[in-house]
Amino acid sequence: MNTSIQNNILPTDEQKLQVAGTFLNAVKSNDWATLQTILATDATWTLPGTSVLSGLAASAEAIVKRAQGLKNFGVNFQLQHILYGLHGFTLSLHNTASRGDLLLDEQVAIVCQVNDGKITSMATYLSDVAGINEFFVPGIID
Template identity: 60%
Template structure:
């Protein structure tokens, strides 16, 4: 089944608005139960998050660290949608300022896989550490 650009945009906005507003029910409505989310690096948030609960836990941790998410663009693929973001946060002298692409693969009207690409992997390794939140 072909996913229309309208459905892709709706899913992207459910994911993003769920993240921004900590509306985990809204985010969950865009995800399959077995969704995966990978994030590069060695930080507290890096690696795979498997399942909707793990994806929501990761999203909640991002918010707990004070990450502000600015949407630059929504980009459309054949069976995917990508969010071009600018994420910022600060803690003491530590600054997080990076560009992010989150690619969401879609099947049957839901996000089945999320892959994050970062402009500064070392920056997230320094910023997202145990014992801070």
């Protein structure tokens, strides 16, 4: 069990905002080393669907690789809201990208749990799972 939960040491809203801001800025600027600093070594990130980016990313390195994949596909992230929870935060995003006649245009929620200043788990919820299955296909990125 998460030790901060066991010890009733909860992240403050300011700490959550700092981690959320670091995550967003690192992804937008391709600063993968900084992204790694806010991820627990054994952090996880789930993404629904059957696309090449879907499934479980089960380590900080795998999470960075997924974020790089999103960027390699040309995804633009527009922050709508940061929502605060007891143990973390949710990023409400509007993600867009285009490739040929394909258009990715979806609402995204990434629910992040935080422990000791690091993201320990992330779960993505999408408005258009079929859209990512069509957009994120093998052979488009290396």
